[in-house]
Amino acid sequence: MKPNLSDDLLQQLKESLFTGALLPGAELMSQRRMSESFGVSRSTVREAVGQMEAQGYVDVRHGGKTRVKNLLEPHFNMPLGEGKALGDNPEFQRQVLDVRAMLEGEAAFYTAQRATDDQLKALDAEYRKMQQRGQRETTLAKAKEDLRFHMMIAESSHHLLIIAFSQLFYTRFFNAIYGVLSRTLKTSGRYPEGIRAQHGAIHQAIMNRDAEAARHAASEHILYTRRHLDND
Amino acid sequence: MKPNLSDDLLQQLKESLFTGALLPGAELMSQRRMSESFGVSRSTVREAVGQMEAQGYVDVRHGGKTRVKNLLEPHFNMPLGEGKALGDNPEFQRQVLDVRAMLEGEAAFYTAQRATDDQLKALDAEYRKMQQRGQRETTLAKAKEDLRFHMMIAESSHHLLIIAFSQLFYTRFFNAIYGVLSRTLKTSGRYPEGIRAQHGAIHQAIMNRDAEAARHAASEHILYTRRHLDND
DNA sequence: CCCAGGCTTTTGGTCAGACCAGTTTTGAGT
DNA sequence: ACTCAAAACTGGTCTGACCAAAAGCCTGGG
Known part of the structure; x- marks a missing residue:
């Protein structure tokens, strides 16, 4: 019809x-770089970015950088968040593991299918670093490391909804996730042997771009931990 | 807080x-008169008028005058916004189906395991009502009906996280879900034959309390629709 | 009378370059 | 290694110019 530049x-x-x-x-x-890069004036760029902000896709702050918003966030202010009680509740921890199982399974599935070569390389590097690190680390450090690995997988899935949900989920329910690991360590005395092998299986399936195997490995990895919890 | 001029x-x-x-x-x-009358530059006026247009309050045409729109109009076009929204993007519609596949699979799984007898009875009643209704209904009515059925399954899962997410998901992304159905109807001419049988399979698996079968049937149901989408 | 055709004016769309006002980064100097 | 102020970003606003589309005008032929 009437294609405006903006x-x-x-x-x-x-x-x-x-x-x-x-x-x-x-x-x-930045707006100036966009202007140059797209070959339009800054006014036009501002018009477009303004619309993006109005429609809730980005967050633009005077002086700061413009960021992409998580489109699920506004809907995620459930009264579940911080309350220490919830994160420590075994039933809730089980539910978090259920959701992790399906979420990470899907993420691994799509990552195996759609990750770029660069993303695979980065994932590989992160995995090797994780394997090399000694047992000297604190539980907290281990938990963060674990989450970073899974988050990298999610972000390589090229799947907007899975990425958005994973981001929110991991940050909101970190307590519950950490609580599980903490309890597992307490009962088995140390980092369960299976975990290492399972991470390896996930890693290998993704590197081979075997989507079904990746889904199964990632899902099974979480369900393994869930079974630990059920035995209490 | 931070009063922007625009x-x-x-x-x-x-x-x-x-x-x-x-x-x-x-x-x-006109923008030039506003600029003078409000004592701000025309850029600032344009920013404000642009937002008014984005929010659907006014209609601005190049060369013509800017007019106030009838505010009730947009509410009658609700599910089919003409401007390119997220829900109209085919890639996003696919992503929504991906998430539905995993979400409804899990929901069916837990419902088959954990639903109360009363919930099963209600589910059964809803299913029979759905089967009886004729082909006379509008696309919108069908979409709502479909969603109510799946929502009932989710709510019978006794799984806080799955319930909460399903609720948010269905209300927030109703447009995209509706868009898929609308497109499917357009290409196949009518309600795909498989759908009816698939609903039956889900219903039966849940009634038999066969969790694995329920997960598979529910997931497959969505993936069936997704394949329709891929063929365009 | 009108009303069809161009001509002029007015409107929104884009551009360029400048300056202001916040944020982030950098680089002393301790 | 740390603190903290300058410098180099970022987005917000202003100015004045030109283009393109629509609306208004105006004139000459029915």
């Missing part, structure tokens, strides 16, 4: 968001 | 609209 740019920005080129939390180019 | 102006414009100073169909001042 509308074109707006569509382009949305596309990069939908296709996962721009992850939640990522920074946009 | 935000101030935006508020003023909305005020004149809400108080009736600007009736539907009325013309706004």
